[in-house]
Amino acid sequence: MQVGIHELLGHGTGKLLQETSPSNYNFDHKNPPISPVDDKPINTYYKPGETWGGVFGAIASSYEECRAETVAMALCCDFEILRIFGFGDGNENMDGEAGDVLYAAYLSMARSGIASLEMWDAKSKKWGQAHSQARFSILKCFLAAGDNFCELDYQKEDLSDLTIKLDRSKITTIGRKAVESYLQKLHIYKSTADVKTGTKLYNDMTHVDEFFGTKVRNEVLRNKQPRKVFVQANTVLDERTGVVSLVEYEPTLEGMIKSYAERGI
Ligand SMILES: [Zn+2]
Numbered sequence: 001m002q003v004g005i006h007e008l009l010g011h012g013t014g015k016l017l018q019e020t021s022p023s024n025y026n027f028d029h030k031n032p033p034i035s036p037v038d039d040k041p042i043n044t045y046y047k048p049g050e051t052w053g054g055v056f057g058a059i060a061s062s063y064e065e066c067r068a069e070t071v072a073m074a075l076c077c078d079f080e081i082l083r084i085f086g087f088g089d090g091n092e093n094m095d096g097e098a099g100d101v102l103y104a105a106y107l108s109m110a111r112s113g114i115a116s117l118e119m120w121d122a123k124s125k126k127w128g129q130a131h132s133q134a135r136f137s138i139l140k141c142f143l144a145a146g147d148n149f150c151e152l153d154y155q156k157e158d159l160s161d162l163t164i165k166l167d168r169s170k171i172t173t174i175g176r177k178a179v180e181s182y183l184q185k186l187h188i189y190k191s192t193a194d195v196k197t198g199t200k201l202y203n204d205m206t207h208v209d210e211f212f213g214t215k216v217r218n219e220v221l222r223n224k225q226p227r228k229v230f231v232q233a234n235t236v237l238d239e240r241t242g243v244v245s246l247v248e249y250e251p252t253l254e255g256m257i258k259s260y261a262e263r264g265i
Pocket residue numbers: 006007011065068
């Protein structure tokens with residue numbers, strides 16, 4: 001559901017305001033649209049030949065992932081959309097299956113925001129992965145939403161008991177509002193080629209402070225699990241009888257090697 005909205009309605013939507021060729025615009029240049037962020041007529045747009053990637057440069061890919069993720073977080077609060085994906089009957093109900101899916105989507109986003117710190121390099125103070133950077137900023141958006149919507153709870157100095165507390169009953173109100181406000185800014189700055197304001201916003205939102213960069217990150221690294229690998233089964237044809245049988249292997253390094261060896265690779 002989340003990936004579906006992210007790809008189709010996230011990356012798949014939006015318009016760039018452009019001067020498509022000299023003095024030709026794909027919007028009313030004389031009466032420019034009003035930005036919902038500051039209620040002023042927009043005054044930046046893409047000039048002939050300019051592209052989104054060219055204008056926003058290094059932050060473009062992560063910024064765009066963040067826009068798609070926030071579209072997913074905003075629209076999964078719509079129970080009619082949850083129904084389209086097969087959850088619930090379209091009526092707002094946090095206590096049913098659709099509510100479970102929505103809660104899981106928000107909670108797992110907050111969790112990935114924490115886990116994403118693995119992809120932040122403490123030496124260069126830079127992000128190494130576009131999606132991780134985006135998710136960290138969405139966690140910050142949740143934490144800043146107010147009204148105790150989302151909090152990090154811990155007693156121990158080393159954060160080994162770190163727990164995310166996210167109030168399920170406030171997702172469609174407080175959570176959604178915070179996400180929509182963040183999304184609106186990301187979207188408008190992208191649409192209007194406002195690289196200056198957009199870059200400032202995104203750098204602020206993805207900035208890793210002392211607390212996240214040392215304490216939280218250390219705990220994330222301490223809990224790091226080895227990457228999961230699949231031990232592939234093989235099929236064997238008995239040419240005499242024509243029977244095909246499935247050969248499976250132990251989930252160990254030996255099993256992995258045996259699987260490759262018997263496949264003749
Ligand atoms: Zn994406």
